[in-house]
Amino acid sequence: MNYRSLLHYLEKNGVEFKENYSTSELVTFRIGGDAKIVIFPKNRRQLIDILRILKNDKFVVIGNGSNCYFTDGFYDGAIIATSKLNSISRENNLVVAECGAPITKVSKFAFDEELCGLEFSYGIPGTVGGAVAMNASAFGSDISTVLKESLAYDICSDKLVVLSNAEHIFSVKSSVFRKSRLILILSKFELQKGSKSEIYDKMNDNISRRREAQPLNLPSAGSAFIKPEQGYASQMIDSLNLKGYTVGGAQVSTKHAGFIVNIGGATAADVNDLIEIVKRKVNEQYKINLEEEIIYIE
Ligand SMILES: Cc1cc2nc3c(=O)[nH]c(=O)nc-3n(C[C@H](O)[C@H](O)[C@H](O)COP(=O)(O)OP(=O)(O)OC[C@H]3O[C@@H](n4cnc5c(N)ncnc54)[C@H](O)[C@@H]3O)c2cc1C
Structure with missing residues (x-):
């Protein structure tokens, strides 16, 4: 990584950044190891300048980290978090x-x-x-x-x-x-x-439906699998009695079988192992290859 130029730019332009930062702080799943650097550009100019500096290096741009999670090991790249570009x-x-x-x-x-x-x-x-x-x-x-x-x-x-x-x-x-x-x-x-x-009624109704159906009390990254053409992943997983199935701290939600939740101390490896088990069991029963919606970054 062109690390010296990057640090020089960040310091010179007063860009907020954190080195050796825990990625679990950046994702709603609350799992993952440290990353080399996390950068919070505060305007478009800074975002583009940083992308120019990093264009040949390892980096990822994230928003609220509500659909992704990082490796348990060290993420040896830059994470660009866009939270300050929010007009x-x-x-x-x-x-x-x-x-x-x-x-x-x-x-x-x-x-x-x-x-x-x-x-x-x-x-x-x-x-x-x-x-x-x-x-x-x-x-x-x-x-x-x-x-x-x-x-x-x-x-x-x-x-x-x-x-x-x-x-x-x-x-x-x-x-x-x-x-x-x-x-x-x-x-x-x-x-x-x-x-x-x-508009208010629809928004209110949507929030109620979310509260009713989704395990909002536990960290997750939303639905773990993309809806296959043949039906709903959650129904297939539920039919195999996998609600509550647990690997380490990762669990198929007891509330919504499409969610994998962090019941405490989950690692990315726990989540990945659980995903593989669910996919294998669904494939054995339904001959369908579920595809992950949640994004694993390593
Ligand atoms: C409780 C819960 C409920 C959810 N409900 C839903 C739902 O109802 N429907 C739904 O679709 N999803 C749902 N999700 C998943 C998630 O919230 C959505 O996919 C959301 O849009 C992801 O936004 P994010 O900013 O968190 O993306 P991130 O997780 O930060 O990133 C997701 C992907 O987008 C890319 N990305 C982010 N910003 C940029 C950018 N500026 N330029 C290019 N690429 C970018 C990242 O690189 C990554 O590949 C839910 C998640 C949770 C935890």
Whole structure:
């Protein structure tokens, strides 16, 4: 890693960073070992400068870490956390939000502006960057249905690019950001004028459904598996009586079989072992290869 240049830049520009930092502090799963450095750029200029410095080195950009977890060993790279790039504004029927803005705050902003369309995302614990990269979905909608365009930095060409909805190449729990060297800077969501009380009711209903169905009292990274075409992963796992199945501190949630939760002291290895066991058992019974939604970074 071009570590000296990086530190020089960070110190000179007053960028917040932490060395040898525990990744468990950065992810909702609360697991993982230390990382060489975590950097918190406070504006786009800094984000792009840091990406330029790191372009040939090992690094990852994260939002709220609610869909990923790191190795138990040392992550010998840089983690760029976008939490400080979090502005939200309005342009006519568009809501414009930077990559680090929590998607729930964007949804709440739309509500305040009497704009509907983002209610489904209320309660998803991620940022705009993570939600767009993962095409976050809930209650029959997903990000692709409301996204107009994004501004991204292309590490390969060293250029800012505007991506139309089609250029995001959205699919189930994926987008172009998962398979390229594009880093999302901001997105514009195209919403409709709505009734405040109807938007409120939908958001409220969504939060209640989340509280009822999801194990929100324990650390997790959300649904562990992508929904296969043939049905629901959680139903298949439940049918095999795997709720409560535990490896070390990692457990198939007793509340929602699609979630793997950290019941205390879980390691990334525990989670990975549990995932393999669940996948094997589902495959033996249903001849389906479950695919992980949660992202393991090593
Ligand atoms: C309790 C709980 C409930 C959840 N419910 C849902 C749900 O209903 N629906 C749903 O879809 N998900 C759900 N999730 C999963 C997760 O919250 C979403 O996928 C969320 O959108 C991830 O956002 P994040 O900022 O945390 O992403 P992270 O976990 O930080 O990152 C996820 C991926 O996005 C990439 N990424 C992040 N920012 C950028 C950027 N600026 N540019 C390029 N790539 C970037 C990362 O590199 C990584 O590959 C849930 C998770 C939890 C813990």
